Amino acid sequence: MKRVGKGAGLMVALATAGLALAACGGGVNSDAGSSSSSASESSSSSASESSSESSSEAAPVDCGSWGVAMHAWVGYTASAQVLSDVAREKLGCDITQTQLDEASVTYDAMEAGSVDVIIEDWGGGRWQEWVDRGAIVEVGYNGNIGLIGMFVPQWMCDEYPDITDGTKLNEYAELFVTPESGDKGAWYEGPPGYTTIGEKIIEAYDLNFKVINTGSEAALIDVFTKGSEDKTAVLGYFYEPQNFLAQVPLCRINFPANDWTDAAEASGLTDYPETPLVKLATLSLMDSGSPFAVLVQNFEWTNEDQNQVAANIEGGMTPEEAAAEWIAAHPDVVAKWLEGTGAS
């Protein structure tokens, strides 16, 4: 016992000495970091609840530190990375990116203060509960237009031209039968969190299809890739803007023109709507007067812009590299976003 005690005591003493040495500052941190910060214990981790009150005091100039929610799909990554890098480089903001599930998971994180911005949200108003409580505000559209739909590989449309009429899908149901769907056609539905009304459409038109919940976008991409390469019949959920469509051409199945925005009220008789994608932010960010709030407000770009960055990411660039390339090539757009921030 004694011996162990001594060993431990020695260790503690040295560890203390080491930490004291570490805490005395200087070195790499003060060389490369900003001048003022010395806060040792107020570390804000990537997914932690970095409270905004601790962040305001030591911040360089006046941007502050903010959290940007990251979602899994590559288009989102493109938008969020460009936003983060512009904020970092042009405004000197301290931006933390946090990977989170879509929707309520992220809204909760915003209410808790761990993230401040969602740069692309698809759900028409599913955040209302959080808006009512004063946690989140809508900051307008980000310029991207989202369109969800049911798709088949392009070769199917070439072979069966009238398959694009969704109301007549029953004529082709047999083509889509798999062991998973039993004696019905397989209807590969979107991942959890994505807006989906497949069950309602099937019911409304009495389609001879069975919903298979794919669970992840990876599964959908897998299904479509195989369907195109092996010329197997697959019918699945997909959406634009998504760079995958440039690699594997898909063909959209159309239903009568849309008449709803809130999926909960959809009858199933009409198609998914064209959705202008929404920016959401915490009230604390928008009220802070930080130039980052202005940047979020101004951020707007086209589907084409997003696809460019997304294509580079999928082509093997890191998101940072892809964002940097786009930012360098579009100084005019970036300049427009920076209007009113005081930066150039």
Add this chain to the structure above:
Amino acid sequence: MVKIAEALHRRWVQAVIVLVVWFATATVLKGVQTQELSTASDSPFTAFLREVASTIRGNRADSPIFLYFLNPIRAFISGFIEIFMGVIAVPAKGDVIPMLGWFGAMAVIGLIVYATSTLRMALFSMFMLLLCGMLGMWLLTMETLAMTIGAVVLSLAVALPLGVWAGLSDRVMSVLRPWLDLAQVLPTLVYLAPLALVFLIGIASATIATMIYSIPICIRITAHAIKSLRDGPIEAAQSAGSTRWQVLTKVQLPMAKSTIILAINQTTLAALSFVVIAALIGAPGLGKPVIEALTIRNVGDGVVAGLAVVFLAIMLDRSTAAAVNRDKSGYAAAEAVKVRRRIGLAIFAVFTVIAIYLSRFVLWFAVFPESLDFREPIANAANALSEWITDTFGFLTVTGSEQFTLFVLNPLQNVLANSPWWLTLIAITALAFILAGRTVGILVFILLALVMGTGLWNDTMLTLTMILIATGFVVLIGIVLGVWAGRSRRVELFLKPFLDAGQTMPAFVYLVPVLALFGPTRFAAIVLGVVYASPFVIRVVADGVRKVPRETVEAAVASGSTNLQVITKVQLPISRRSILLGVNQGLIFVLAVVVIGGFVGAGGLGYLVIVGQSKPELAGKGLAAGIAIVLLGVILDRIAQGRPQKSRQGVH
């Protein structure tokens, strides 16, 4: 006539009769009263839970329970973890590195390992950490390590006192036992949603989830350690007039020390195995790239992060196990050895101080150097390998899984899920009666009725179908490979690395390759369960076979038995107990992973849990699905444990 009457008393005959009647009736009544519920619709129970969830969300900001109780807990836990984070993982605001750069952190960890075990182990641990850094995962590894250490410290703070208490008092143990049993069958995916609801997404929820998972293990081992001490020294101390407290602190705790360190070892591994799943509710660290790899379908990135998890697990396992061994043998060390060790420690400590200094002031020692980063080639190699496997075997696996689905999976699902609910309920209850006795039979009936009450009967039966088939595979693989490994040292050595990797590699890592090979199907979920649970069962079976006394085997061989006869007549029957234990645990492992199959199109309860997390309007269904999974786990556990003592008569 007598023979038939006798036969009817045999359990397996009764079970077969139930099965035949069940299958026949199910075929006739296919598709009737299946209780199928579309994803978007609610049952009364799920609607109720949805309301509850929404009320809780609405109250988080201003209810006193949150303001004065739950929110402070959340703040305390995340604050506690962030202290560790700040030291090794997360730079303070505006800083480039955390308090310690990579080199300093590595040295400090080495010193701690040295002080608790040996120099060799310290160097080994530092090497493992270096490997994590070379995978390009230094900071993420440190985030995971910080979070693991923090969670383990908090778990021990709760579990050690409780464990000691439970070890001293049978009454306390009997109060705790049902909770410990429950926690052991509870699939991890289940309690994420309720925790996130109360403690929000983030470090706090992730830490609490980890604690729920690791505390029961620690309590069990500690209680066992205290309880199994020999009475002699305790009685001696008591008769010498020691108080109860003195007996505990001077005799019992020191004697149980090495087992308690073992508890720390197991708690640490449990906490680490939670890393990936905790990332679903905002845990920082290595889990994030694994989950991302799934959603953007990048095998390579997932594999790289998964490897880092494995290296970290090996390091933590070996170093804490070494501490156990040292503690066992330490008392007898000669004086000269002690002195040498003290000098060694002092030198290492000086090295550590220098390392800390360097890691603060020299960039190369502060930020893990890019020249040592081999992430990209490794990720690319993993991608290429997985592509090659998919291209080469894809046709085979797809056809194979389709045939299997048509001829085994779908028929079984027709019986379990696509038949009237009451038929399945009666049949399972009857089987429980026959196989596990009346008490369990009644319990199973009640639990099934509760499943019915959740309104998710059909989804539960879908999940049950997958679990049963996966368990069948696991048992088959486990017995074949386990017997082989138990009989041959060489086979065991060959299998060992695969078993080690299989047990530490997070299930999410192989989600993507499995998806590529089998598509979004129920079969993919079954494969996941098999890959995850097989290593454990193989180990248990091999262990059981090896423990069969050598003389017995030799006697059988001498009396002219063939190899097959030795296996079936001697080795398997004698090791039956450990095989049953393995199967029982395997079943629970399968349950835990099959629900993850919801991510790859398998549907069932797992999918509802996942979708409930992301769609507020389906939150009720997600919570109800979690409850159904728990019920299913208890049902399977109870039936698999069988009749407590009488089981020996049954088979022969």
